Amino acid sequence: MAQTTFEEISASDFFYRNRDIAGFSNPSRAIFVAIREIVENALDAAESHKIPPDIYVRLSFEGEATKDTQIYKLRIEDNGSGIQPRFIPSAFGQVLYGSKYKLKQTRGTFGLGGKMALLYGQITTHQAAQVTSSTGNQNKIYSFKLMIDIQHNRPIILDRKVLINKDNWRGTIIEFTLEGDYLRAMPKILDYFKQTAMVNPYANLTFVDPKGRLYKWTRVTTEMPDPPRETLPHPYGVDVEMLQRLIHITTDTTMTDFLKHHFHRVGGITAQKFLEFSGLNPTKNPKKLSHEEIVKLTQNLKKFKDFLPPDASCLSPLGEELLRAGIQKELQPEYLVVHQRKPSTYAGHPFIVEVGIAYGGGVPKTGGFVLYRFANRIPLLYDEASDVSYRVINSMNWRRYKVSPDMPIAIVVHICSTKVPYKTVGKEFIADRAEVRREVANELREVSRQLGHFLTRREHVDKEKKRLTIFAKYLPRIAQFSATLAGKEKIPDIEKLLKSVQKYGAEDE
Ligand SMILES: Nc1ncnc2c1ncn2[C@@H]1O[C@H](COP(=O)(O)OP(=O)(O)OP(=O)(O)O)[C@@H](O)[C@H]1O
Ligand SMILES: [Mg+2]
The missing domain is CATH 3.30.230.10 (Ribosomal Protein S5; domain 2)
Structure with missing residues (x-):
C-alpha cells in the first residue's frame, strides 16, 4: 500500500488554491471584487481619521485581449491615513496581516481583501504591484514594488523608492495588473459605486473605465459619523481560548481587577456579583486558575444574567x-x-x-x-x-x-x-x-x-382629485343652466361651491 504523504501549506497558498471562497471565482467577478476590496480599504483609511474620502479609480486596458479575458491595469488613489513604510510590504504582501483585528466597526475584518486582489493579479499576469503611500506628517513618500511569495506567505520587495513630499500629500496609491472581463462586470461595478455613494454620502468617488468614460459620484455633505472606538470583549461572547489569552496578557493580580479591566461593561459591583455567582474568591490571582476553572468560568460568563448589554461606542452607524x-x-x-x-x-x-x-x-x-x-x-x-x-x-x-x-x-x-x-x-x-x-x-x-400611511393618504387624495375634476367640469354648466332657468342674470360663484366640497387642503397634495 502506498504511503500517505503530508505537507503544510501557508495561508497565501491556501487562498491561492481556494480563491473562489474570497470571491475571485471568474474573470468578471474577480475584477469587481478587486475594485471593491481596494476601495473598501481606501474608505476605511479615510474614515478612521474622519477625512471626507476622495477616491479615484482607473481601470485601463493593458496588452492584447484574448477571446474572453483581457489584461487590465487597476490604479486606486485615496486621501486616507496612508501607511507607515515599515508596514507596507506585509500589509500588501502577507495574507492574514492587517490593522483591523480589533473590536470596533470597520469594513475590513479578515486581513485578506487587498492581498487577494494583488495575489490574483500576480498569478494571472505575473507582474509586480506598486504601492505608494505617505502619512503626510513626514516629509517623504514611500513607493514599493512588491510581489507575494505565495509558498511562504511573505512579501518580496523588488524595489523601494523614497520621494520628497513637496506638497505634503497624504494617502495611498495602488497600481497593479490583473486579468478580467470588464464588459461582463460593468453593471455590477457601476452598481457598486452607486450604492457606495448612497451609504457614504460624504465621499467623492471617481471612476474612469477602460473606454475612458468618466463616472463621478459627488459628496452632498462633509458631515461624517464619528469614528468608532475600540472596545473590550463582552462577557457573553468570550470562549475558553479568548479567556486564556486574556489571562496570559493581564497584569492584574485579582479576579475583580481582571474582570473590570478586560471585559466590556463590567464594573466593580458587577464583577463582585459575578464572582459570588461563580463561587470564586475575588482576590484569587487569575494566572492561578486551573484549566477546569477556566472552562467553568467561561460557562458561567454566559449563564450570568446581570451583565449590561454592550454599548454602541464601538459602532459607527450612519444615522x-x-x-x-x-x-x-x-x-x-x-x-x-x-x-x-x-x-x-x-x-x-x-x-x-x-x-x-x-x-x-x-x-x-x-x-x-x-x-x-x-x-x-x-x-x-x-x-x-x-x-x-x-x-x-x-x-x-x-x-x-x-x-x-x-x-x-x-x-x-x-x-x-x-x-x-x-x-x-x-x-x-x-x-x-x-x-x-x-x-x-x-x-x-x-x-x-409609515409608507402604508403615506400610500393610504395618497389614495384618498387621488380619489378626491378625481371627484373635484368631475365637479369642476359639470358645476359651471349646472350653474349656467340653473341661472337661465331661474331667469337670473348673475351666475352663482362656483369657486365657493368647489371649496365647500373639498375634503383635503392643498398641503395634502
Ligand atoms: N488604502 C489604504 N490606506 C491605509 N492603510 C491601508 C490601505 N489599504 C490597506 N491598508 C492596511 O493594510 C491592511 C491589510 O488590508 P487588507 O484589505 O488586506 O485587509 P483588511 O482590510 O484588514 O481586512 P479584509 O480582508 O476584511 O479586507 C489593512 O488592515 C490596513 O491596515
Ligand atoms: Mg480590506
Whole structure:
C-alpha cells in the first residue's frame, strides 16, 4: 500500500488554491471584487481619521485581449491615513496581516481583501504591484514594488523608492495588473459605486473605465459619523481560548481587577456579583486558575444574567440624517422614510440596524422590490436570496401596508457591527441569525407602517382629485343652466361651491 504523504501549506497558498471562497471565482467577478476590496480599504483609511474620502479609480486596458479575458491595469488613489513604510510590504504582501483585528466597526475584518486582489493579479499576469503611500506628517513618500511569495506567505520587495513630499500629500496609491472581463462586470461595478455613494454620502468617488468614460459620484455633505472606538470583549461572547489569552496578557493580580479591566461593561459591583455567582474568591490571582476553572468560568460568563448589554461606542452607524441624504441623492424618491433602531447584540457582539424605504421618483421599476443591502457601509451585491434581509422581506405580509411588489419601492438595510455575521470571506451576504432577523423585521415593519400611511393618504387624495375634476367640469354648466332657468342674470360663484366640497387642503397634495 502506498504511503500517505503530508505537507503544510501557508495561508497565501491556501487562498491561492481556494480563491473562489474570497470571491475571485471568474474573470468578471474577480475584477469587481478587486475594485471593491481596494476601495473598501481606501474608505476605511479615510474614515478612521474622519477625512471626507476622495477616491479615484482607473481601470485601463493593458496588452492584447484574448477571446474572453483581457489584461487590465487597476490604479486606486485615496486621501486616507496612508501607511507607515515599515508596514507596507506585509500589509500588501502577507495574507492574514492587517490593522483591523480589533473590536470596533470597520469594513475590513479578515486581513485578506487587498492581498487577494494583488495575489490574483500576480498569478494571472505575473507582474509586480506598486504601492505608494505617505502619512503626510513626514516629509517623504514611500513607493514599493512588491510581489507575494505565495509558498511562504511573505512579501518580496523588488524595489523601494523614497520621494520628497513637496506638497505634503497624504494617502495611498495602488497600481497593479490583473486579468478580467470588464464588459461582463460593468453593471455590477457601476452598481457598486452607486450604492457606495448612497451609504457614504460624504465621499467623492471617481471612476474612469477602460473606454475612458468618466463616472463621478459627488459628496452632498462633509458631515461624517464619528469614528468608532475600540472596545473590550463582552462577557457573553468570550470562549475558553479568548479567556486564556486574556489571562496570559493581564497584569492584574485579582479576579475583580481582571474582570473590570478586560471585559466590556463590567464594573466593580458587577464583577463582585459575578464572582459570588461563580463561587470564586475575588482576590484569587487569575494566572492561578486551573484549566477546569477556566472552562467553568467561561460557562458561567454566559449563564450570568446581570451583565449590561454592550454599548454602541464601538459602532459607527450612519444615522438617520446621513442615510436619508444618501438615498435622496442616489434615488430621488417621491417618498422616503428612514429609521435607526437602538443597539442590540448577538453572541456578545453589538449591532445596529438602519433601514430606509423609498417610493416612486427615481426608484428603478423592476416589477419587484429593489433591495439594497449594506454591512458596515459596504454594498453587498451577490447572493441576495441567501441574505437575512431578503428572507425577512419575503416573509412579510405587505398587503397590510397597502404595498404590492409591482410598486416602485426600494428597501435599504444597513447592518453595522463589530462582527458582521458574513457567511463567506467574500462578504456577500449576512447569515440568518435569529437576533439579527428579529431586528431587521421590526425595523422594516416600522418604516413600512409609515409608507402604508403615506400610500393610504395618497389614495384618498387621488380619489378626491378625481371627484373635484368631475365637479369642476359639470358645476359651471349646472350653474349656467340653473341661472337661465331661474331667469337670473348673475351666475352663482362656483369657486365657493368647489371649496365647500373639498375634503383635503392643498398641503395634502
Ligand atoms: N488604502 C489604504 N490606506 C491605509 N492603510 C491601508 C490601505 N489599504 C490597506 N491598508 C492596511 O493594510 C491592511 C491589510 O488590508 P487588507 O484589505 O488586506 O485587509 P483588511 O482590510 O484588514 O481586512 P479584509 O480582508 O476584511 O479586507 C489593512 O488592515 C490596513 O491596515
Ligand atoms: Mg480590506
